[in-house]
Amino acid sequence: MKKDFLTIGFMLFALFFGAGNLIYPPTLGIQSGTSFWPAIAGFVLTGVGLPVLAVAAVSYVKNDARELADRVHPLFGFVFTSMVYLAIGPFFGIPRAATVAFEMSMEPFTNGSALLLFLFTTVFFVLVYVVSRNPSKMVDRIGQFLTPVLLLAIIVLCVGGFMLLHSIPETPDEKYTQAPFFTGFVEGYLTMDAIAALAFGIIVVGAFKDRGVSSGTGLVKSTLKAGLVAGIGLTAVYTSIGWIGSRMAPEGSFSNGGAILSGAADMMFGTFGALLLGIIVALACFTTSVGLVVACGQFFHKMSGVSYQWIIALVTFGSYLIANQGLNTIISVSVPVLTFIYPIAIVLIILTFLHRIFGEAQAVYRGAILLTVVIALYDGLTEFGLEMPAVTSVMSYLPFFSLGLGWLVPAIAGGVIGYLFKRKPSAV
Structure with a gap:
C-alpha cells in the first residue's frame, strides 16, 4: 500500500x-x-x-x-x-x-x-x-x-x-x-x-x-x-x-x-x-x-x-x-479566462470542506458562488482589456481589491447571507 x-x-x-x-x-x-x-x-x-x-x-x-x-x-x-x-x-x-x-x-x-x-x-x-x-x-x-x-x-x-x-x-x-x-x-x-x-x-x-x-x-x-x-x-x-x-x-x-x-x-x-x-x-x-x-x-x-x-x-x-x-496567442487569451474561473474554483473547494459545518445548505453555495461570479467576471473582462470606469470606481471599495482578491469578502458575505436563509438542500 x-x-x-x-x-x-x-x-x-x-x-x-x-x-x-x-x-x-x-x-x-x-x-x-x-x-x-x-x-x-x-x-x-x-x-x-x-x-x-x-x-x-x-x-x-x-x-x-x-x-x-x-x-x-x-x-x-x-x-x-x-x-x-x-x-x-x-x-x-x-x-x-x-x-x-x-x-x-x-x-x-x-x-x-x-x-x-x-x-x-x-x-x-x-x-x-x-x-x-x-x-x-x-x-x-x-x-x-x-x-x-x-x-x-x-x-x-x-x-x-x-x-x-x-x-x-x-x-x-x-x-x-x-x-x-x-x-x-x-x-x-x-x-x-x-x-x-x-x-x-x-x-x-x-x-x-x-x-x-x-x-x-x-x-x-x-x-x-x-x-x-x-x-x-x-x-x-x-x-x-x-x-x-x-x-x-x-x-x-x-x-x-x-x-x-x-x-x-x-x-x-x-x-x-x-x-x-x-x-x-x-x-x-x-x-x-x-x-x-x-x-x-x-x-x-x-x-x-x-x-x-x-x-x-x-x-x-x-x-x-x-x-x-x-x-503568445494562447497566453494572451488564457489569462483573462483563468482570472474568471479561479476564484469560483477556490470558493467551491473551500465550501466542500465546510459542507457539513453549515448543514449542507444549498443556499450557502448559491450565495457565495453568485457574488464570486460577479466579481470574477469583472476581473476577467478587465484582463481582456474592457474598460469600465464606473464599475471600477465601485469595485475599488472592496477590501483587497488592489491585491486582485476583491472576490474574497463578497464570497464570505454571500455564504453568510445564504446560511441565514438556508433551507434543507435537495438531494444532489
Missing part, C-alpha cells in the same frame, strides 16, 4: 508539473528579488496547497467535480465543469504545454519556425494520444518510469543552481514591493493547477479504487497522502527554480520564465544544460498533457455517452490545432 501512495503521488506530481509550473516560478523569482520568500510562499499556497485540497475534495464525492458544482445548481454544475475541462484541456492547458515544450526543448538548438512547430506538435500529440488510450496503464507508465527521470533531471538543475549561481537578488519590481505574498498568491493562478486538480482528482480516486480502496474514508485518506507526496515535490521544485530566477536578474533581461531557465542552464552547464532543460520540459509537458487528455476523455464520455476513444481523439486533435497558433 505504501508503494501505491508513492506511485500515485509521483503520477500526480508529474500531472501537475507542466508548462506553467516551469515558466512562472523563475519569473516570480527575478521580479520579486529581495522579496522572494514571501512571494514564493503566496505562490505555493495557490500553486500547491489549493491543488492538493482540490484533489481531496473530489474524493468526497462519488463521481467527479461536477457533483461538487451541482451543489450550487445542476445547470451551473454543467456549465462550470465544462468550462474547467475545456480550459485545462484543448483550449489552453494542453496547447500551452506543447508549445512550451517546443520553445524550451527545440528552439535552443534551432532557429525555430512554424514548420518546426508543426512537425514537433505532430509527433508530440501522436505520442500523447497513444499513451492516453489506456488510462489504467497511465499510472504505472508515468508514476514508475517518467516521473523518476523527470525528478532526477530537476534535482541536477537545482543543485547546480545552488552551487554555481552566486549573484545577489536585486530590488523587487513595483508589484512585489508592497504586498509580495498576495502578489505571489495571485500569480499562482497561472499554473492552472487548482482547476486542473478538479479534473485530476477523479484519476487519483480511480487509481486507488483499482488497487482495492473502496470505503469513502479510505479514499479521502489515500488521496490526501498521495496529494502530500505530490505537494512536497512541487513545493521543493517551485522554491528551487524560483530561487534560481532570483539569482538571474544581474545577468540581463529575459522575455519569460523559459528564457530565464535556459539562461541559467547555459551558464551552469553549457550545451549539457540546454539538453538537461530540454529533457525536463519535454517530460513535464508530456505527462501533463497525457493527464489532461485522459481527464477530458473520461469527463466528456460520462457527460455525452460518446466513446472515450473518440473523445480523446477530438481533444488531442483540437489541442494540436490550437498549439500551432503559438504560445
Whole structure:
C-alpha cells in the first residue's frame, strides 16, 4: 500500500508539473528579488496547497467535480465543469504545454519556425494520444518510469543552481514591493493547477479504487497522502527554480520564465544544460498533457455517452490545432479566462470542506458562488482589456481589491447571507 501512495503521488506530481509550473516560478523569482520568500510562499499556497485540497475534495464525492458544482445548481454544475475541462484541456492547458515544450526543448538548438512547430506538435500529440488510450496503464507508465527521470533531471538543475549561481537578488519590481505574498498568491493562478486538480482528482480516486480502496474514508485518506507526496515535490521544485530566477536578474533581461531557465542552464552547464532543460520540459509537458487528455476523455464520455476513444481523439486533435497558433496567442487569451474561473474554483473547494459545518445548505453555495461570479467576471473582462470606469470606481471599495482578491469578502458575505436563509438542500 505504501508503494501505491508513492506511485500515485509521483503520477500526480508529474500531472501537475507542466508548462506553467516551469515558466512562472523563475519569473516570480527575478521580479520579486529581495522579496522572494514571501512571494514564493503566496505562490505555493495557490500553486500547491489549493491543488492538493482540490484533489481531496473530489474524493468526497462519488463521481467527479461536477457533483461538487451541482451543489450550487445542476445547470451551473454543467456549465462550470465544462468550462474547467475545456480550459485545462484543448483550449489552453494542453496547447500551452506543447508549445512550451517546443520553445524550451527545440528552439535552443534551432532557429525555430512554424514548420518546426508543426512537425514537433505532430509527433508530440501522436505520442500523447497513444499513451492516453489506456488510462489504467497511465499510472504505472508515468508514476514508475517518467516521473523518476523527470525528478532526477530537476534535482541536477537545482543543485547546480545552488552551487554555481552566486549573484545577489536585486530590488523587487513595483508589484512585489508592497504586498509580495498576495502578489505571489495571485500569480499562482497561472499554473492552472487548482482547476486542473478538479479534473485530476477523479484519476487519483480511480487509481486507488483499482488497487482495492473502496470505503469513502479510505479514499479521502489515500488521496490526501498521495496529494502530500505530490505537494512536497512541487513545493521543493517551485522554491528551487524560483530561487534560481532570483539569482538571474544581474545577468540581463529575459522575455519569460523559459528564457530565464535556459539562461541559467547555459551558464551552469553549457550545451549539457540546454539538453538537461530540454529533457525536463519535454517530460513535464508530456505527462501533463497525457493527464489532461485522459481527464477530458473520461469527463466528456460520462457527460455525452460518446466513446472515450473518440473523445480523446477530438481533444488531442483540437489541442494540436490550437498549439500551432503559438504560445503568445494562447497566453494572451488564457489569462483573462483563468482570472474568471479561479476564484469560483477556490470558493467551491473551500465550501466542500465546510459542507457539513453549515448543514449542507444549498443556499450557502448559491450565495457565495453568485457574488464570486460577479466579481470574477469583472476581473476577467478587465484582463481582456474592457474598460469600465464606473464599475471600477465601485469595485475599488472592496477590501483587497488592489491585491486582485476583491472576490474574497463578497464570497464570505454571500455564504453568510445564504446560511441565514438556508433551507434543507435537495438531494444532489
